[in-house]
Amino acid sequence: MDSSPDRIANPWGERTPYAPGDPWPVRTDLHLADGVAQEDVERWVPSASILHSNGDAMDIAVRGGRIVGVRGRAADRVNRGRLGPKDLYGWQANHAPDRLTRPLVRENGRLVETDWDTAMDRVVSRTRTLLDERGPGSVGFYTSGQLFLEEYYTLSVLAHAGVRTNHLDGNTRLCTATAAEALKESFGSDGQPGSYEDIDHADTLALFGHNMAETQTVLWMRVLDRLEGSDPPRLLCVDPRYTPVARRADVHLAPRPGTNVALLNALLHEIIRTGRVDRAYLDAHTVGYDELAAGVERCTPRRAAEICGVPAAEIERAADLLGDAKRLTSTVLQGVYQSHQASAAAVQVNNLHLIRGMLGRPGCGLMQMNGQPTAQNTRECGADGDLPGFRNWQNDQHVTELAEIWNVEPDGIPHYGPPTHAMQMFRYAEQGSLRMLWISGTNPAVSLPELGRIRSVLAQERLFVVVQDLFLTETAQLADVVLPAATWGEKTGTFTNADRTVHLSEKAVEPPGEARADLDIFLDFAARMDFRDKDGGPLIPWRDPQGAFAAWQRCSAGRPCDYTGLSYDKLRDGGIQWPCTEDAPDGTARLYTDGFDHAHPDRCESYGKDMVTGATVTPVEYRSLNPDGKAVIKAAEYLPPHEDASPQYPLQLITGRTVHHFHTRTKTGRAPELNAAAPDVWAEISPAEAAAQGLAAGDLVQVTTPRGAIRARLRTVAIRDGVVFVPFHYGYWDTPEGHRPPDGRPGRAANETTVTDWDPLSKQPLFKTAAARVTLVARRGTPQPQDTDDARTGSTA
């Protein structure tokens, strides 16, 4: 038992080395509130982590009606008892004194407390008026990656078939849309091919833009334990920063931001040139290889070296490592997903596995990772710009099936185009055709790019904004109605991690005040709107999480994400990977062990898109390209980034994460240990770059782009020269202004500076491709000139 260790100083804890093919040893992590011993705990309630995508199973410790700690679940396949720092300390946010406990409505420009009837009446009457006067296209829903499956599915039904709007998306758009898109492009459907156990078997690990050590600490523990065991895997890291992953890598490539496609094309070129492709696998299971081979023919390491700023010899070493692998496991995350040509680059990682025939076997894992804990469910349930159950909006048969499940007419489900993505919804709101936006469990006033623009959109008089959250976030402060929500530990439901493992999270304590579960809020709205099916029955007949889960099981039947073999009872014993059916009652470790059924034209979720323009491929084209349902190998040409360094903005800005925080710190900023570990924003550049700019560590600097500026203390670290990194977590809820920068001075939210540009395929915003300059505001040790009387800013010095 690894109890009460300082997991701020050592986020990964003690090593438990193991050999290839052995099961990962158990190590049970525990953290209880001061003065509470294990024997004081009255109940342990099963759950899993809600502060990252890894899905670490845990039991919530309850005493006297309060959460008093957490303990990793030793039997669970995902974490074998381990927990990360955010899991160990993050639960304390549930008890924060500033939780919302009553609904708020805007009166004379100010938010004032009210009761649920008044708040919901306002929401319902505005919805009705808009539907009558302007139609369903005037109403949009922007949800989260942190609600539960039952909540997303309910929201999905009420939006698609109740309100009948096409505008429903999740903030998963910011973190995982490219994962979904890349899987659809290559395999016809969303669905993670690999399994975490692949790390146990791999002889080679490749992490593409994935700082696993900080974003998925427990998975990184697994990698560390392999690296310290016998016969360790070789490790490739692609990241412009010298992350903890880079420090352990055999080969580390640090490309210029925005050049991933050029780099990956060169790796594919080398593997093909040296004859290390699996011809038999290609012939049996894929289409499109010849186009790829032709497409990368001229993409030599030498050429990539010029574009990416990486030595050609290092690219060749990386290609050797990948080409010699017998059991290759790759992971991909934000360094690819939030960068220029996101989907095109992610697809090339899929291609790497396809041409090497490394899928569907132990150790041959491909993982297009998720950023958020329940992002997978947003995708499955159709709360993210897809139809539920990975159904294809271009396939009338799929829509008809959905209409039968919901007992509505097919034309009652908008499917004339793909469900509207978040960035486009904000554009419609800006342009004036979208008049109501219901935001649940997310904080776009900190997390979306170009915040000055986002604030001005949300603040419009003509836009009715509903915010459902735990705290008065920056976004909530701009709302017309604020609904207080219950959170993890205060409600029951399921969610699914990045390797398809479904966990049950049960209610351990009561929510504070009048706060209600998101599911109850959605059900209340549906009841007040009186949504009906085509026979006059209620559109949404369920009343509780179990009912919603049962409805979802029916919707998922026969689809790739089949939940029909699961139950709450079964999940109480531990996580299970979907598909889980009568035939596969223990779940499914790996997809694509024997072909690519989901890519069949009749079954696929998407017919694919143009790798440059995002134009949709028609059903007829897809059917002729891929009549038998094989994996599709799609080549992509490198395009220069839309915004590059210039004399005025000589650096490239990338934003990212730190191990101590999640998203916009609404929870982690309220957990004392996590907040103390990283209380304020900073900027990172290399020592050489700092010297060139006349700057030193500890200086207060201004990071400026064409959109805006922020101020931050400078850290000099090992990072590619010419690149500045800023963590995106910091907003304004814990500053005097509350939701925006101070008047006349730059703020601290990285997204003040980021560009409004998104990947044309996945529609994921590009947070890692902007041009910037860094200038001195005040030397280390000197107070910020404008606010010498503001003690708060001294805390970062």
Added chain:
Amino acid sequence: MNGIGITLRALHDGERDLETDLLAVAERHRTEHEVHHVATDVARWSREHAARLAALGPDHGVELSGPRDHGAPGALTALREKAAQALGRRPETGLLLLEDLRDLHLAAARNSLHWEMLAQSAQATRDRALLDLAADCHPQTLRQMRWTNTMIKVLSPQLLVSV
């Protein structure tokens, strides 16, 4: 100059115009971010097509000037982008956007048909250089058409119904 020369010139002029039009639409709809960025990306294809057509012109007895020099963004660009920002909050600009996308689609379709004519006559005359050029470029013209069509398909319901 035979029919091939005449068609080469027509296509060359069409690609030059399409590049200019794509860049103008990118500026005019600065607040439609996806249109702005992708129009700029696919304008590059038309530029390359015009340059490659100009290089082949002399073989067919035509002198072609190649792509226009767009230079650095000037006062007109700044004016267009400012206008785009001012108009970007009005629903009516949605109609303008759809009309612009329609015109781009029609211009690309015109180019596509010229590529078809050239490819066919290149096959008939066993003109390898011309056939290779058409094989390289025509797919990109078709991609420009698919893109404008997709954007129109996705945007029309909102922009026409919710004005």
